[in-house]
Amino acid sequence: MREEESGSAPHPTRRRFLIGAAGAAGLAGAGVFGVPVLLPRWLGPGPFRPLASLSDAARELVEIAFEGVDRARILDVHVHLVGLETDLDGCSVSERMRSPWHPIERLRFSTYLRAAGVGDAEHPDAAYVERLLTLQRDANPEGRLLLLAFDEAFDPSGRPRPERTAFHTPDAYALALAREHPEFRAAASVHPYRADALERLDAAARAGAVAIKWLPNAMGIDPASARLDPYYERMAELGLVLLTHTGEERAVGDVHDQALGNPLRLRRALAAGVRTIAAHCASLGEDADLDRGGARGPSFDLFLRMLEEEREHGRLFGGISAVTQVNRPARVLAELLRRQDLHERLVNGSDYPLPAIDPLVSTRQLVHREFLDPAERDPLNEIYRANPLLFDFVLKRRLRLVEGGRTLRFAPSVFESARIFPS
Numbered sequence: 001m002r003e004e005e006s007g008s009a010p011h012p013t014r015r016r017f018l019i020g021a022a023g024a025a026g027l028a029g030a031g032v033f034g035v036p037v038l039l040p041r042w043l044g045p046g047p048f049r050p051l052a053s054l055s056d057a058a059r060e061l062v063e064i065a066f067e068g069v070d071r072a073r074i075l076d077v078h079v080h081l082v083g084l085e086t087d088l089d090g091c092s093v094s095e096r097m098r099s100p101w102h103p104i105e106r107l108r109f110s111t112y113l114r115a116a117g118v119g120d121a122e123h124p125d126a127a128y129v130e131r132l133l134t135l136q137r138d139a140n141p142e143g144r145l146l147l148l149a150f151d152e153a154f155d156p157s158g159r160p161r162p163e164r165t166a167f168h169t170p171d172a173y174a175l176a177l178a179r180e181h182p183e184f185r186a187a188a189s190v191h192p193y194r195a196d197a198l199e200r201l202d203a204a205a206r207a208g209a210v211a212i213k214w215l216p217n218a219m220g221i222d223p224a225s226a227r228l229d230p231y232y233e234r235m236a237e238l239g240l241v242l243l244t245h246t247g248e249e250r251a252v253g254d255v256h257d258q259a260l261g262n263p264l265r266l267r268r269a270l271a272a273g274v275r276t277i278a279a280h281c282a283s284l285g286e287d288a289d290l291d292r293g294g295a296r297g298p299s300f301d302l303f304l305r306m307l308e309e310e311r312e313h314g315r316l317f318g319g320i321s322a323v324t325q326v327n328r329p330a331r332v333l334a335e336l337l338r339r340q341d342l343h344e345r346l347v348n349g350s351d352y353p354l355p356a357i358d359p360l361v362s363t364r365q366l367v368h369r370e371f372l373d374p375a376e377r378d379p380l381n382e383i384y385r386a387n388p389l390l391f392d393f394v395l396k397r398r399l400r401l402v403e404g405g406r407t408l409r410f411a412p413s414v415f416e417s418a419r420i421f422p423s
Contacts, residue, residue, distance in 0.1 A: 049386035065397035073416035074143035078321040078349025083125035115356035139390035151189040187211035216260035217249035224265040232272035248285025262287035321349035337401035347417035356388035
């Protein structure tokens, strides 16, 4: 966004190089655990500015974005909750993500902190939550954010694998924040290979969790394994929604097996009656077509096939978090906008704090691909700098596909994601 105000949009691989090179160059240091964090300031959105302080053009775009949407039913289903053990809330981040001996992973995590506006905070966990509340209250105080816990990695025998755990956000932390703040709801994260997995599901539901969050590629979970049947049965009994990553995973450094993100592996959960959100609509990478001999093809195509098959059952949904990022193929966004018949099966998530990382979403690229009106680019960039959470919502509401004399946009129901969760 800001770094693109002149010139053409960098290719995604060049963007990754630029981020790494900027970190290595030692631009703009912040401190995490007493170790300098080498990050350019432009990676983040800048200081929060209230909506009332924005230009007339930006405020008008926000008003247009909310037209036809029930603000009270807006639920952002993909908001990461990450904490550091410095605040004694049970959260932790792996040594690799903090160590100067692993510069790429350290840079990745530092970028998240910078984007979330907490790179210099004395108490980063509290600062992270306070900034989230500030952004949400200004963007839409009637709506809610689904905070995602994140469990540790386990091996198939149920032993914890701390060396494979990128970060850990306990259920108790997410649930406590949801009880304390009406702006939040909570998704617990229970690894199904835990010996006490069923008991943890029960406890999470009693404490107010409405969903369970997985990242199979990094957590080492095979969603298609028969050993998960009792787990799925308990989830269905409790009415818990499964929110699980699909497609290739690149945000977390230590990945067990990319094949575990194959959307076709979710069929077992669906057959058990578990309402399931395929995060990111499997919009990145390729997977084996397990239905047709195992030939590899775009994961997104496998997701679309499943969505069409499962439409009548009402159990499978696609989360549109990350579909606007620069590394997603243009055809993904085009097909999602085109398939108006599937919009009732889509739900919105921001993937916060990723929308606050400047190079990941390019309004210039979206204009170039004709998904965005050029006149709306400057107001959108202004909204980004002031409130990246609001920016993600307004951007997705203004995306368009002009085809056959029609202008197609995401239906309002895509953003009224509360409709698929227990009240």
